[in-house]
Amino acid sequence: MSNLLSVEDLSLKDRSTSNNVLRNVSFNLREKEILGVVGESGSGKTLLSQAIVNWLPENLVISSGEINFLGKKMSAMSENELEKEIRGKEIAYIGPNAINSLDPTYSVGAQLLEKAVSIDKGNTSKEILKQKVISLLDDVLIPSPEKRFYEYPSQYSGGMMQRAMIVDALLSSPKLLVADNITMPLDVTVAAQIIKLMRVLRDKFNTTIIFSSSSLPIVREISDNLIIMKNGSIEEQNSTNEITSNPKSEHTKELIKNTPKIWSENINFQNIETKPILSIKNFSKSYKVRDKNKFNSFYEVKAVRDFSIDVYEGENLGIIGESGCGKSTLSRLISLLERSDTGTITFNGEDLSDLNKDKIKNFRQSLQLILQDPYNSLPSRQTIGRIISEGLLIHSQLSKMEIKEKVLSIMSEVGIDQNEYNKLLVGKSGSFRQRVSIARALILEPKVIILDETLSSLDQKEQEMLLSLFSDIQAKRNLTYIFISHDLAMVRKSCNRIAVMYMGRIVELAKNEILFDKCGHPYTRTLLCTIPTLDKNPYDKNLYLMDGEPPDPTEIGTECSFKSRCPHFKNNKKGSTDMGLIEIQSGHWVDKCGVDCGR
Amino acid sequence: MHLAGQFVRRILQGVVVVLITTFLIFSILRIVPGDPVRLIVGGMAPDNLVEEIAQKMGLRDPIPVQFGRYLSQVVQGDLGNSYQRPKNGMMGQGGDFNANMDVEMAEVSDLILERLPYTLQLAGLALLISLIISFPLGISAGLKPKGFISKIAFFISSVFVSIPNFWLGIVLALFITIKLGLLPSIGYQNFAYTILPAIVLAVETCPFIIRTISVSFAEISQEYFIKSGKVRGLTRNGVIYRHTLRNASIPLLNLLGIQLSTLLGGVIVVEYIFDYPGLGQLTIYAVLQRDFPLIQGIAMVTSALYVGLNIAVDLITYSIDPRLES
Numbered sequence A: 001m002s003n004l005l006s007v008e009d010l011s012l013k014d015r016s017t018s019n020n021v022l023r024n025v026s027f028n029l030r031e032k033e034i035l036g037v038v039g040e041s042g043s044g045k046t047l048l049s050q051a052i053v054n055w056l057p058e059n060l061v062i063s064s065g066e067i068n069f070l071g072k073k074m075s076a077m078s079e080n081e082l083e084k085e086i087r088g089k090e091i092a093y094i095g096p097n098a099i100n101s102l103d104p105t106y107s108v109g110a111q112l113l114e115k116a117v118s119i120d121k122g123n124t125s126k127e128i129l130k131q132k133v134i135s136l137l138d139d140v141l142i143p144s145p146e147k148r149f150y151e152y153p154s155q156y157s158g159g160m161m162q163r164a165m166i167v168d169a170l171l172s173s174p175k176l177l178v179a180d181n182i183t184m185p186l187d188v189t190v191a192a193q194i195i196k197l198m199r200v201l202r203d204k205f206n207t208t209i210i211f212s213s214s215s216l217p218i219v220r221e222i223s224d225n226l227i228i229m230k231n232g233s234i235e236e237q238n239s240t241n242e243i244t245s246n247p248k249s250e251h252t253k254e255l256i257k258n259t260p261k262i263w264s265e266n267i268n269f270q271n272i273e274t275k276p277i278l279s280i281k282n283f284s285k286s287y288k289v290r291d292k293n294k295f296n297s298f299y300e301v302k303a304v305r306d307f308s309i310d311v312y313e314g315e316n317l318g319i320i321g322e323s324g325c326g327k328s329t330l331s332r333l334i335s336l337l338e339r340s341d342t343g344t345i346t347f348n349g350e351d352l353s354d355l356n357k358d359k360i361k362n363f364r365q366s367l368q369l370i371l372q373d374p375y376n377s378l379p380s381r382q383t384i385g386r387i388i389s390e391g392l393l394i395h396s397q398l399s400k401m402e403i404k405e406k407v408l409s410i411m412s413e414v415g416i417d418q419n420e421y422n423k424l425l426v427g428k429s430g431s432f433r434q435r436v437s438i439a440r441a442l443i444l445e446p447k448v449i450i451l452d453e454t455l456s457s458l459d460q461k462e463q464e465m466l467l468s469l470f471s472d473i474q475a476k477r478n479l480t481y482i483f484i485s486h487d488l489a490m491v492r493k494s495c496n497r498i499a500v501m502y503m504g505r506i507v508e509l510a511k512n513e514i515l516f517d518k519c520g521h522p523y524t525r526t527l528l529c530t531i532p533t534l535d536k537n538p539y540d541k542n543l544y545l546m547d548g549e550p551p552d553p554t555e556i557g558t559e560c561s562f563k564s565r566c567p568h569f570k571n572n573k574k575g576s577t578d579m580g581l582i583e584i585q586s587g588h589w590v591d592k593c594g595v596d597c598g599r
Numbered sequence B: 001m002h003l004a005g006q007f008v009r010r011i012l013q014g015v016v017v018v019l020i021t022t023f024l025i026f027s028i029l030r031i032v033p034g035d036p037v038r039l040i041v042g043g044m045a046p047d048n049l050v051e052e053i054a055q056k057m058g059l060r061d062p063i064p065v066q067f068g069r070y071l072s073q074v075v076q077g078d079l080g081n082s083y084q085r086p087k088n089g090m091m092g093q094g095g096d097f098n099a100n101m102d103v104e105m106a107e108v109s110d111l112i113l114e115r116l117p118y119t120l121q122l123a124g125l126a127l128l129i130s131l132i133i134s135f136p137l138g139i140s141a142g143l144k145p146k147g148f149i150s151k152i153a154f155f156i157s158s159v160f161v162s163i164p165n166f167w168l169g170i171v172l173a174l175f176i177t178i179k180l181g182l183l184p185s186i187g188y189q190n191f192a193y194t195i196l197p198a199i200v201l202a203v204e205t206c207p208f209i210i211r212t213i214s215v216s217f218a219e220i221s222q223e224y225f226i227k228s229g230k231v232r233g234l235t236r237n238g239v240i241y242r243h244t245l246r247n248a249s250i251p252l253l254n255l256l257g258i259q260l261s262t263l264l265g266g267v268i269v270v271e272y273i274f275d276y277p278g279l280g281q282l283t284i285y286a287v288l289q290r291d292f293p294l295i296q297g298i299a300m301v302t303s304a305l306y307v308g309l310n311i312a313v314d315l316i317t318y319s320i321d322p323r324l325e326s
């Protein structure tokens, strides 16, 4: 087969600093091939993609080499030709920033139509083009496309916007589609759906695809051939199979070694069934949201529904679920930053529901919450020492010297150099900031720490280091951790028990190994089948990955909230009622399921 | 539906604003020194007569009572009659004792309606001129914040901001009307008399409009949905016309809503300088003559205009960007 694209010795230079940001990149791309590009953040995936579509940042220039498209030198083409024939026409580009890719003041459909009209140059009637847009929206599995056509970008979820941008790219029937990091902002289930969709579309529209991402497991799933990038140049290129089974370069070997294993690695947690330190019964929380379509009326969003759990002293409990399932609301409820509408909370045998001031003050010290965002959750104008001592200044009567001593000892415990005491956070990395957050929490000698997506913004290595810090501290202080996260690989490594949340409820709760190997709820299977991993996933995507997204939280009735995405649900049935957890085996709780839904 | 509800709510809020403004003006007029009756009856009238007439006119009642009476009139569509201006248009002379007590006084609403079109014409033309100047300058400055035009725009704005309107008015009248004889300026006989005062007003508002346009254009141009238009295959001009302009017009519309008050302030000065027969000039005379009903009527009408325009601006911006509607 002929080459659609060939890149020869391509280098990019930053005009202001004269640094080469991309160095001597060469590869060939055959028609209908899917080429995967894998590299850490900053390795040059985006720059390579942008060079191919001729959409480079202004300060960058091609300093050597050539891109040939269909046998034609791109450097010989005029800007006019590039605009009329290539960019957004023969070569389409989709990036990670789908949610901001369309004008918020027009409907999604209107803007897709605008592009269709601009490509078509008035040969086809608007009505026909509109039908084309709608049928493409249907192809990318946007539900009720005729209606969604008229909706605004702000009414689309991240996953739907990414689908809409795929339509945008397909409108010109491009020969080459450059998809740069398009699954990055998406939940695992949605990301898995998008990847499945890309493959279907390739077969349907005969599009050649360049697909880049920092996750090797994700790219491996879709690509025929792979390029591994590092620091702006290619480390290794070969067929996907060859690279993953028989890597040549050290960097690739390292990359494969650092990719989390889910099933092929043994996990070993002690059995921790001590006394419950924290016990939550029947927590629920609803929010009132103004109804945009009606004057002065509200609807209810049930963020957390009938949530009960016992947390054992010294354990690591994981709570996982997709975005919007109520995880963060739950963490605010547990830390009593917000009141739950119903239910009770008992800490160390003491019931806190009576809101006794002293008890709550004590509880606030004993339970610390560390948040996701290391950049905005810490004050930027205070010294690191001051930030860490904050809690003591409020809660204790220690003298200044005693406080400083304590801060310094905690700093060394979490691995922060004592020289940093008088410095500011400016320019510090995410993981450094999270260490400061941890020190700030530890200074109050808590019993329980809730980590709400604390590690999600960090890269693999930083995560690894913080996890081992957590377990050191735990061993010393007999701490209990609650990891709230959407990252299944992280939870697999660090938690002995895992609760799966869907639409505000627990649908399954089990020990780590039981949940991953013998899960009982259809939703858990859907989640597990989407984990990007290099080992063999016992849950087959073709069986368990369904299209569709979580339902609108305002539309939850009494029926099983997963039925719209459940592979077992039969359309003619009415759906089971959410009944609550049943213990199917000691310590393995599964939502009562499959009663009236045809399973 | 929702928009209609929003609309009703805004109108109600607007009515409250107008009422409060009117009440404030109403009270201040009666608290600060200066008795209108003395001006009505003339300087020679005896004090007891002044007192008698004031009582008869209700001016000695407590302010809330007077205001209630005034409001009940207003809801029937009657803004009252001027204290000083007779119906036939002839002004009584202040010194003539009792000169205009038996002449029928002009209705405030007639006086306002007669003047309002002139002021609207002036303000409209001023706005048009400043938009014609500001749009090309602001847009090119916004698209290329470091470019040459951006510097010109900044220069023009700085110069315009530092020119006092009364000075410019006098200079233009002297130079263009008297020296060059190009355009008329004092009084009003035909449309040409609006041009010079409008230019003075336009110079006053231009800098704000240029700045708003260039800043919002520069900001919107940085949005990903604008920058990525190129890679989606849209043309540069298409993106500017259909997306940048549309999004940048929201801050501009909001500014225009607010600028109206500056414009009205400018109108008073400019109409006075050019002896232009609009609402501004009427206001000045009304204040000098302590013509309470007229001042109140003008205050009410202008604040209603202001509120109405801002509601219109909001409705337009909602229809441009549905996210604002919350």
Ligand SMILES: Nc1ncnc2c1ncn2[C@@H]1O[C@H](COP(=O)(O)OP(=O)(O)OP(=O)(O)O)[C@@H](O)[C@H]1O
Pocket: A014, A021, A039, A040, A041, A042, A043, A044, A045, A046, A047, A048, A057, A058, A059, A060, A181, A214, A232
């Ligand atoms: N406009 C620019 N000018 C100068 N250097 C740049 C520019 N854009 C990116 N770089 C640098 O080029 C390198 C490659 O960046 P690039 O955005 O391609 O990485 P990436 O692989 O896409 O990373 P990520 O996974 O975070 O998206 C980085 O070191 C980056 O700092």
Ligand code: SF4
Pocket: A522, A523, A560, A561, A562, A563, A566, A567, A568, A569, A575, A576, A592, A593, A594, A595, A597, A598, A599
């Ligand atoms: S109750 Fe039925 S529809 Fe719901 S998750 Fe279970 S099997 Fe699926």
Ligand SMILES: [Mg+2]
Pocket: A045, A046, A047, A180, A181
């Ligand atoms: Mg990138």
